[in-house]
Amino acid sequence: MSRRTRNILFIMCDQLRADHLSCYGHPKLHTPHIDALAARGVIFDNAYVQSPVCGPSRMSYYTGRYMHSHGVSWNFVPLKAGEMTIGDHLRPLGVRSVLVGKTHMRGDASGMSRLGIDPDSQVGVRIAECGFDPYERDDGIHPYSGHDPDPSYHRYLREHGFQGDNLWEEWANTVVDKDGTFRSGWYLRYSNLPARIPAEHSETAYTTGRAMDFMREAGDQPWLCHLSFIKPHWPYAAPAPYAGMYTPEDALPVVRSDEELRDPHPVYAAMTHHRVSRTFAQPGIRDAVMVGYMALVKQIDDEMGRLFAFMQERGLLENTMIVFCADHGDFLGDHWLGDKELFHQPVIRTPLIICDPDPRADATRGTRCQALVEAVDLAPTFLDVHGGNPVPHVMDGRSLRPWLFGKPPAQWRDIAVCECDYSFQDARIELQQPPIESWMRMAFDGRWKYVLCEGYRPMLFDLQSDPQELHDLGASEAPEHVDQRRRLHEALFQWARRPRQRVTVSDELIESTEVQARISENGILIGYADEADLVAQRKLFKPRYASHNPLVKETLDRLTREPYLAHAQEGTGA
């Protein structure tokens, strides 16, 4: 069989809800190209991210580690220099891992300085790019805010004749009202208006084109290309013709109930007070946003079509695993919330489609997998594809390839875990919580969703009887609810105490070594009573270690000669 997986195209959308793809059930928003990918691969119906926030979620994808392990708890928190990412794991296997698009990563300048690493060195640049080699970095949004003030997207627009001081702001993020008035794409009310930028020069198209450039230039070295779209993340400004494709009637109905606001959980309540939540509750806002959001998704789907056709022409579909996923979803007004910082399904359940050209994956093409999978499973999957040994002492996730090959592992996880540090949010200020107490952690078993909130009562949702998550049972005294909370609380403890920082020694090394025997055979004689004891024990030695060092053998020989006497050399003390 000629099909062999040698490359990985790791596509990530930002803030894309699973339910906004037609293969995940959206009734009006048709995404035929993504659906076609799914038909060639596997749809994971229960894929969860490790954090509802871009930065932490992405670091979990890149490291295969929970936020609790890698420590990046929000967007401005640098991944500490030394944390291994997928690029670091694949590099020794001869794989080139590149970034095309967004990562939302800030380099750990202080760590680099302490370790004497020049930020402009190859290692320094990788640290600032999440371990990827740079190819095209574009974090989108406002280019003043610590991002590259003149990203290559600006240079591209200039080359294509666009003019202005801040081309992103003035073209990609400016929309045109019906009367020709320019409006800022930041304003949610105008999300239904077309962006000034023509579709073919928009961020989504530009980024796709850069991935094609990479594939053209990649040569023979196996690669992992992390194609990371900024959209459909806000600003929700979509270009024509997408901006006009959908009406508010095409949108999924908003999911919220007045009951949610009666005696709400304090952290939830504080989040409904965030500006973005209040804005989404204003008349007309959600309708406008849904039009823009659907348009942006539709455009991504078209770009996927263009990209996959390009890859097919070049024979890349035959040897490239394609992963399509998102860093998290978007409340879009559901549950009286905007943006993303809680654990409801629209935010933490994300699309995950994997198409593996390996013939062993033929068994599952076009199927849906119901296993509880997590963002941390991607890095172990990539390592698996490239033939690396699993590194469970580093990565919290597990390879998904057994699922792709139709050979599910005998044991799999019972809960998905998602974490949120709201220290950086106004909710913390409103609640006057210290940062270290501004944490929430979710354990979800596919039916019961338990949320442990430091300093407050937990939340609990039963997705079987309440699939829309409108009834918080966190304070319910019904015995079943008390039991479920207790069970998931304990499951979260098991999760929390799992050792995750002994990253410098592998389980494999420990299991393959009789450490104590090795120590003895190295001449460190712990707990031996006397010569006879060592003589007896020595017969049981497998002297593979000591044999590396003839001095050790000589010493042991001397020490087991009874009595140890004549051969101690006679020197004289001063």
Added chain:
Amino acid sequence: MSRRTRNILFIMCDQLRADHLSCYGHPKLHTPHIDALAARGVIFDNAYVQSPVCGPSRMSYYTGRYMHSHGVSWNFVPLKAGEMTIGDHLRPLGVRSVLVGKTHMRGDASGMSRLGIDPDSQVGVRIAECGFDPYERDDGIHPYSGHDPDPSYHRYLREHGFQGDNLWEEWANTVVDKDGTFRSGWYLRYSNLPARIPAEHSETAYTTGRAMDFMREAGDQPWLCHLSFIKPHWPYAAPAPYAGMYTPEDALPVVRSDEELRDPHPVYAAMTHHRVSRTFAQPGIRDAVMVGYMALVKQIDDEMGRLFAFMQERGLLENTMIVFCADHGDFLGDHWLGDKELFHQPVIRTPLIICDPDPRADATRGTRCQALVEAVDLAPTFLDVHGGNPVPHVMDGRSLRPWLFGKPPAQWRDIAVCECDYSFQDARIELQQPPIESWMRMAFDGRWKYVLCEGYRPMLFDLQSDPQELHDLGASEAPEHVDQRRRLHEALFQWARRPRQRVTVSDELIESTEVQARISENGILIGYADEADLVAQRKLFKPRYASHNPLVKETLDRLTREPYLAHAQEGTGA
């Protein structure tokens, strides 16, 4: 007041039980010099280490972080490159931190290689020395086993006329039997015999001398000297005259009962099967070891006398905080165990004496402090002494200076936590546990000691009714015991889930920043409905951030002009 603390002498003994100092109550072993230090400072009666094993415990002392945080779970596990130690924290404050003696640290070669750090560079050398600058490294024990094959102690012995291939083995670790026969100091049966090495050239004396050398040479820069003795760790070979000072009758009686071996906890049982435990149970072995152990402690006390007199002559007692502690204790046959890898008091309760010359500490001189303190409190204390801001996002411990100054903090910890990874022990092999499940964690509140063992029932001891810890209540169904186990189990969960890896952003920075306001003022406009919304919000801005970047102000000005129209420059798309 002229007394001001500008230096820190951080003295650590290896494997020294608290109850083997007369100031901690040993009836026969008099340690007048250490007692005199205690009389000038504070004795901490409830000081606990974070692991019963050298390497992990030391890394907790050096980093101020639990084993769960720093990841070094046993002796051969390198501290990952990037973890900050006390040397890293003090260096920016102008303090030189040096190591004199043992650290039991292996450098993270793979991490350094990945980060492009030359192991021979200054940074590389520090990484291999736990963040200290090297002065005198001597990890003792067998110099073949990955340790320096020709340590400077060997060179010293050669210079003083000692002869041999392996001077440590042949002099420091060889004892002389009554008939003149040489015996190896490794054998426990001969621990009561004098070492060949004269006391003044023994490791303890040599290491003390090197600390004096450092103080002579240190100059004006404030320093932290980590004086780290190898003794009274095994081999228990003490030189004359110490070797002859004590008899087995002077030793504390062995603490063990037959009941402990009836229906024992499986992990405990496996540890009683370790060779060292079986050897300690043989007739005569403990008697011999106690003679050697007490002798080694007595020698350390005499060396402390020599050192403190030296410091007094040079006026160093006036400006140097002196800390005397241990990395853990030693079972010495108690509980049918040898060595150290469980959580009984003889192992995890360690001496901690702090003498701070600061006049504010005059209030507590000669007193005993009953607070539950931990090894992780030392690094924060040292940072405090040198005027550094607390770093609770990095260090798990807290400064002990308030206790020294007689101003106890309003809130203090409720439990001490100690962790043990027995992956590297024969117990794991006997129990056939995978490494990730070979963990035990203790929560001790001063009375109840709870031990959570992965895969097994917990242990529980009530030190009020059972101060010798002979009755494991881990399986007891008495309601009080069930309640205490549940309470400490939950306390351990609170401890385990505390975020400890967000080390690149401080709590202080988060608390001092209205992050969301800052984001808006930087031009990232999340959740604004329209121009009027931004106009209204903008009046509430404290435009300190935007003001750093005039472009942001211009953009915001333009975006709040209603309608945003005329100033968007007219370029033309390609």
